[in-house]
Amino acid sequence: MSGLQNNMLSHKKQLIFLCTLAVMTATMVVLQAYFLAAIVEAIFVQEQTFSAITLMFAGLAAVLLLRTAFTYFGRRTGIMVAANSKATYRRGLLDKFADESVLQAAQGQSGGKISILLDAVDEMDSYFSEYIPQLIQASIIPVVILAVAFTQHVNTGLIMIITAPFIPLFMIIIGMQTKAKSEEQQEKLTAFSGQFLDALQGLTTLKLYRQARAQKKAIETSSLGFRDATMEILQIAFTSSFMLELISMLSIGIVALELAIQLIIYEQVSFFTAFFLLMLAPEFYATLKQLGSTFHSGQSSKGAATKVVKELTKDTDPLIWGDLELPAAAIPPAIELQNACYHYAERQFSLENINAVIPPYGDIAIVGRSGSGKSTLLHLIAGLLPLKEGNITVNDHSLGAYNKHSWFGQLSYISQHPYLFSGTIAENIAMGSTLDHTREEIEQAAEQAGIADVINQLDQGYDTPVGEAGRGLSGGEMQRLALARAFLKKPSIILFDEPTTALDLYTERILYASIRQLAQQATIITVAHRLYTIKDADTILFLESGKLLASGTHAELIRNVPEYRNMVLANDGGENNA
């Protein structure tokens, strides 16, 4: 919440401007009433001619124009501040998201983050564009009116000052009631409001189980239940407006009555004073009432702000990079893991003390049961997760000392679910590399990855736009597209997260052949799920519960490590379990 106030304070110039405008608006409010009263008095009481008061009409017109203009500029300022603040907050959030390591980006349900970036930031708008300007107005205008009232007729001023506190008081009392009531009803409300969506999502199931009719009844019941629960809360709000209206109405009535009595019985005040004050009174109470409604919208934008600020102050674990260049040498770099550790903040799991040497052109397989830390290890080697302890060296320098661009420039990561971005197929293949590539090179890469035939069948070929996350492509085709990226990039290190399930036979064969071909020029580290990959590997890193249980060739591990033997043999036996 302090975030919002700080942001507002950083717009000092605008704040001063708003305050000045409020004072000027207040002046116009008073002048408006003054001119109206003066004109009516001139015509009605003094029975002057119309021509005698033309100047006053001109003055009134000017006041009305200025009053509108001041209000306009005040709210305009609010809108500008809101736009600036939203831009600042959104940029801050994006910086935050971009700084996060891969893991944190993946674990924070992207839906929630999108909603913070879009909805929550949008909701903050009304704080700057409405709440603050009106708060300033509401704290200045009534004071000015009150001051004027005291100078004109003390009794009116006294009535105002006595009745005014009832308005905020009632607002607070009723606000608290509403809050309690809505908290009490909240669970009901959530359950009701979710039911319609739930029913729509389950339509196919409902239909196949022939329950649609029963469900229709349920929707009606819950919709009406929602109505009744909401009405209960709303009724409090309506009562509150009722009371506020009554208070202001009664107060104005008292002001008017007192003025009338003074006017007739004691003949203490002039008609002008009475009419002037009678017109100021509603303005006085209206501003106070307005504050109440603004207060509500201010509250909800404060809630949104809390969410945004919480996201902004969340701990991140950014990766640190240096400026050492990793030369694009003919030979891939040597990689060494020295007591590499990683642990997650929220989860029990940790990866501990991993030691391994990965020579140039090495063929490394990471093997282990699901949850043993294979992907985490691959992410650590890739430089996608920050090391907690230990070291990873590349050509005898620690990985973090290298320039980020030169490291990723030599790396390809072929994941189980490659992400395709909106853009054409050609752009998606070319994004693997920072260099500019000719269409021929792109087509050649697609050819090598066995995806060229599929692309050529499409109406627009390589210029076919890929939908969100590669809609319309099968899993196997997406895998091959990722391979094409690697063929184009010609990396010296390949990280390969082998698919856990079988793909179509064609993709399986292409995948195997392509990886062999790419490996001729590169070091390859695979999270392996296929026996042949493991048997081919120079070194197997066998993980169990985040620990490196053993490393060596397949034959060595089969011979020496019972856990490894069990895992591999259990699989071989799996087919006979029928």
Add this chain to the structure above:
Amino acid sequence: MHDFAIIVKAMATEKKDILLSILFGFTAGITAVGLFAASGYLISKAALTPPLYSLIILTSTVKLLGITKAIARYAERYFSHRATFTILSNLRVSLFQKMVPMVPRLFQKYRSGDLLSRVVGDVETLQNFFLRVFYPPIVVTIVFLSTILFTSFFSISIALILLIGMLLTVVGIPALFAWRQKKIDHDVRNQRSSLSVQTAEFLNGFRDLTIHQKVEATKQNLIQSSNAYIREQKRESLNKLYSESVNTFLSLLVTWSVLAIGSFLISSGQLEGIFLAMFVLISLTVFEDAGPMAALPVHLQDSKHAATRLTKVTAETSHTTDRQTDAIRLTHARPITAQVRGVSFTFPGEKRQALKNVDITFPASSKTAIVGPSGSGKSTLFMLLLGLYHADTGTITLDDTPMDQIDLDSIWEHTAVMLQENHFFYGTIRDNLILAKDGLTDTEMTEILRKVNLDHFTLDDPVHEKGDNLSGGEKQRLALARAMLKNAHLWLLDEPASSVDPLTEQSIYRHLFKQAANDTLVIVTHRLTNLEKMDQIIVMDHGNVVEIGSFNELMQQKGYLYEMKQIEKNLL
């Protein structure tokens, strides 16, 4: 109004509340005018030192009007909100009814899951239609006209000024604003959805962006999109502010003119001076309600978009309805023979065929497994067998009756189905099982839970939205339990036990085969286990049937299945 047919229809039953809202809205508006008119008259009268009793009458009138106004306002709010929520309820029910025959084709067409949340959101948006678009202009107009009528008894010219003012502030300015708003609104929506899509890509593709060193560039793009979006929003707010300001100024100008004309009339002796203050206060008050009219176009626009989208979603009903009358019902409670002959199918809006000239026979009481990699068309075939989609070419028959002559409801009645994605409702395990069949007892349901190895649950255990508190394997087994409870003789099961360990799978299959011993059973699976139990195995790839035969035949043939089996053996 054509755009709003969908919501107007939902309003039809709430005539009483609607009338009450308008009635009390009018009472509140007109008493406010009366209140200020009376106080203006009161203060003027007081200046002429009249007898006290007339003042007392006047003050009591003011008080009475004040209280009436507050009460009427309360009643207006109460009835209008009650009407709104009832209308929304009607709308939900009618939408649901319309959408029932359209699933799952509808889901396929707008594949993204946000179609449904959009429907829900659009219904919510429409609450503004009645509350802010429909009845307030009616109330404001009646209040205006009554006030003008009252004024005309005193002075025709003042009444005319008020009328012109009303036309400008209630009709003219809002219309002008609506026209300017149209273009902006369109841009705001586009900018917002583009920002939302880009953000989703940024977050979901973060790893690939990092490795391909595109994080910074993408972030800069996002910042630009965000700024463009904010710019449009700002334009929208400024446009609204501008219209409101013009409207306010016009109302004030009307009061100014009323004062000027009134003064002129009085000084020339055509009107009594005592009414001047009253007219000024009337004019100030009556235009107070005209101010919000400037913002009406925003709500009108939103409601229109929402209504149009909802209409579009449900518009296709007419030509995609399930056949109802004169269709043949599948009646026999015995195993069904299903035949697929030369069936090809393409999902609406897609180019590639999902099924290509498929021929399969599922004899009565036979056990079939359909295997193949993901995207090969296995699940699509199920959808066609259930009549959820219609084949583009070729025919599907159930017991020799072509699909398009069968009442679909009767197919579902006699089929135990488990789809790839099964929905679970918010509630309890019992709620989710009991919809399988009428008259299920707790004992039956508990027994089924045991058979699918879900006996760690009781029937009263909670199920969260979409079954979010269940693991993938638990969801699978719960869906299977639901299908088993149905006691049907045609089984269509998509991956009934793929996410459980082999031992559990064994035990589940044992129960399943026992119960379905005499039934026609079709199982889709990508895991190549338990295939020996099947009478036939159908291997699919890219929409084609590549092999059909028993497990032993196909293994000896050393074709596609054999190779897939080799890969599976190699999988850890």
